[in-house]
Amino acid sequence: MIKQLSRFGVVGVTAVSLIWALAVGAAPAQAATCQPGTPAPADTYPGTAVMANNLESGTLAGFTPTTGGTGTATVSSAQSHSGTCAAFLHATTDAGSVAKLSVPLPAATATAYADGWFNITQAGVAGNDVPYFRFFSGSLRVADIYRYNSNGQLWLRVTSPTGSFVYTRLIPSSITLSAWHHVAMRVTANGLGTEVQVWFDETSVYSSNQVASAATTLNAVQVGAEHFQQMGDSYIDDVIINASDQTNPTPPAPPPPSTSSSIRSAADVVAAGPDGALWDYPATGQGGFHPRQKIGIGWSGLAKGFVADWNSDGVFDVIAQWKDGRLSFYPGKPGGGFAAAQAIGTGWGSYHITVGHWRKTDQYPGILAYDAAGTLWYYGNNAGSSLSPRIKTGVGWGGLYLTMTDFDQDGAQDLLAKRSDGRLVLYRSTGTGGFVSEARRTAGAGWNSINSITSVAGFTTGSSGLMTRLSDGRLAHYPFSKGIWGARTIVGTGWSSYNIFR
């Protein structure tokens, strides 16, 4: 409930609805507030992608739900692994209570992989179990894994050719409830040479290609309570299902081992392509780029993206301003990729944003942004996560394209404001949240042929500069030193369809 309160505090859930939720108890929040722009989970399994579902659509699309009695199958924002939503399955010991989700597999599937995150918040009665994945061939349950209620252990159950069950204990300790666990399973239905692999929390806990089964094909993967009175509450998120008609499908070429964060330097160009792929163009530090790296998918709903070390842990992060007005923080991971997004605001659709260390004393970067009325606000970031109450910083900024950078390199961030007449005007800051009182200097002219500006550092050795896109799609680097421009260089072409991060 604490998590729910803090999460929804920013969007204004009423006290009445919270009291209602408390009174109902087990029921999840009724109106799930999801994040449809959240990138889908990355699929590295062999075969054809059947599902890669982060539940942020707010629906169970892709699953075939079955419920009965008191059982419910919903999308909930009470718990989530990615974004703000997960599937929620609720079943009780009442007669007829059942809640399950099935994913049909293509015809002639021999091998299927299932991967997902499970948070079981309520187990059932002793002697029974709460399922993770179950693989079916018609009505035959070929193999399944579950948390055994009596002791919390992970077990594998396989149906032998005679119809009897063969049980194998996979984890002897009790799996924690009310915590997210990463569960993955592969089954290749191949008669007496059936193959089963199980991974739990990134550890291989079972692998055999000598499992005896009557099945030679698979047609469904299922999560949830299969039979009546199989009590349990499970949140399920980031489900990946892959299928192949091969018994030994070739895995895709593994990505090169990642020893660095997705965004490597303050001179990298990060951009979302027209297909929603997110790319990092690693700067060489000598005026060029290494081959680009794909660092995400599903970014089509982005309005503007910003690169900053938002939590000041030494790894670059992403702040995403979505077209629907949401603002999200994606913490970069040291070995590459991003942790699950954190919502840091809503209603930002009409704001023009810059991100940076606006005040010298700020431990974390914040947001300087003007609203539809042209009022400039500073939103601090006191803890490396959410935004602090805003501070009014100016008026009359409407229509300007703002870039936060320390142009004169006096240690205080400044604003370079591009006007519609093409002039670039310098607003030097005091470093304490306000502006130096002085006549504004014009730092450039003809900038209305430039439609994207990103402050960069180290694109060439020791340099500070602006990475810009010209209206013909070329990328140009403008170095500067103590408020004086160096020679511009053209460093790329064909960028018109990219949404370049700032």
Ligand SMILES: [Ca+2]
């Ligand atoms: Ca999710």
Ligand SMILES: [Ca+2]
């Ligand atoms: Ca960081």
Ligand SMILES: [Ca+2]
């Ligand atoms: Ca300055």
